[in-house]
Amino acid sequence: MSPRARSAEVLERSERPQPGLVGRGVAARSRRAPAALSRGSAARTAKLSDVGVFAIANQKGGVGKTTTAVNLAAAVAAAGHRALIVDIDPQANATVGLGQPRALSPNVYDVLCGACDAEQAIHETPVDRLWLMPAGSGLVGASVELPTVPGSERRLHDALAPLRERFSFVLIDCPPSLGPLTVNALVAADSVIVPVQTEYFALEGLAQVLDTIGLIQREFNPRLSVGGLLLTMHDNRTRLGRDVERDVREHFPGLVFDTVIPRNIRLSEAPSFGVPVTLHAPFCAGSDAYVALAREVAGDG
Ligand SMILES: Nc1ncnc2c1ncn2[C@@H]1O[C@H](COP(=O)(O)OP(=O)(O)OP(=O)(O)O)[C@@H](O)[C@H]1O
Numbered sequence: 001m002s003p004r005a006r007s008a009e010v011l012e013r014s015e016r017p018q019p020g021l022v023g024r025g026v027a028a029r030s031r032r033a034p035a036a037l038s039r040g041s042a043a044r045t046a047k048l049s050d051v052g053v054f055a056i057a058n059q060k061g062g063v064g065k066t067t068t069a070v071n072l073a074a075a076v077a078a079a080g081h082r083a084l085i086v087d088i089d090p091q092a093n094a095t096v097g098l099g100q101p102r103a104l105s106p107n108v109y110d111v112l113c114g115a116c117d118a119e120q121a122i123h124e125t126p127v128d129r130l131w132l133m134p135a136g137s138g139l140v141g142a143s144v145e146l147p148t149v150p151g152s153e154r155r156l157h158d159a160l161a162p163l164r165e166r167f168s169f170v171l172i173d174c175p176p177s178l179g180p181l182t183v184n185a186l187v188a189a190d191s192v193i194v195p196v197q198t199e200y201f202a203l204e205g206l207a208q209v210l211d212t213i214g215l216i217q218r219e220f221n222p223r224l225s226v227g228g229l230l231l232t233m234h235d236n237r238t239r240l241g242r243d244v245e246r247d248v249r250e251h252f253p254g255l256v257f258d259t260v261i262p263r264n265i266r267l268s269e270a271p272s273f274g275v276p277v278t279l280h281a282p283f284c285a286g287s288d289a290y291v292a293l294a295r296e297v298a299g300d301g
């Protein structure tokens with residue numbers, strides 16, 4: 001089977017009806033994508049610029065979740081908004097990518113355990129107006145601990161509630177799984193941004209992550225909406241990249257961000273300097289793309 005045909009098959013699977021996402025009495029707008037999945041449909045209770053808390057999620061590994069969380073947050077902060085990154089991934093890549101020690105505390109694990117308030121677990125970063133709630137080494141065991149505590153899926157939601165006034169944007173960097181940590185993030189979030197690498201294998205996870213968003217919406221968080229699919233690591237010179245972009249846009253009309261993140265070496269080297277690309281290389285294509293995405297998300301000119 002050709003990559004094109006295979007990617008179409010994967011997308012076909014992701015078209016299964018998702019009752020939670022269409023459960024607001026909105027008729028499907030097209031055969032291909034449930035209406036409530038479309039950006040701008042009634043499932044989106046607010047403009048993106050009105051959304052406070054975004055989860056950056058896809059259980060597929062290495063698709064650009066952390067790169068997006070760090071650089072979108074930095075670009076939003078550069079545009080004048082107060083932003084917070086919550087690193088809920090035990091890999092702590094967002095924490096390290098912002099120049100902080102992996103074991104920095106207090107951290108999100110301490111918050112999830114109830115050992116401290118969210119306010120105490122907020123740390124400064126090298127970026128003005130951008131704060132970080134770091135991961136913490138304890139997160140490694142949290143996926144085992146959390147399910148044993150009834151109601152634990154709401155812990156992050158409850159902890160972040162007092163911070164909503166303080167920050168215009170909160171971005172939660174999720175681990176590459178749909179386990180208890182990602183569930184906590186989706187219950188706490190108003191909206192989900194799903195990075196999709198414009199390569200054939202990355203499409204594999206799309207159906208599952210959209211199903212999970214529907215499940216969380218039905219069971220825990222009716223206000224959760226899909227903020228959008230974000231095409232990442234795009235190489236417009238390859239036929240596969242162009243095919244995947246076209247397929248995703250055709251199958252999810254209105255749901256894919258206009259901004260496409262190109263494959264860009266500056267984006268991949270910035271974490272080793274402990275800063276976002278907007279500080280590391282402010283005039284590269286990767287920086288431009290995240291600034292454009294921030295405008296799309298924040299609704300700025
Ligand atoms: N647009 C890009 N151009 C070049 N490299 C990129 C780009 N986006 C991400 N990368 C690199 O690809 C790798 C994976 O990216 P990233 O860590 O953001 O993915 P992730 O989805 O958070 O991964 P994980 O699932 O492990 O948490 C990293 O080495 C990162 O620097």
Ligand SMILES: [Mg+2]
Pocket residue numbers: 065066067089093173174175
């Ligand atoms: Mg990551």
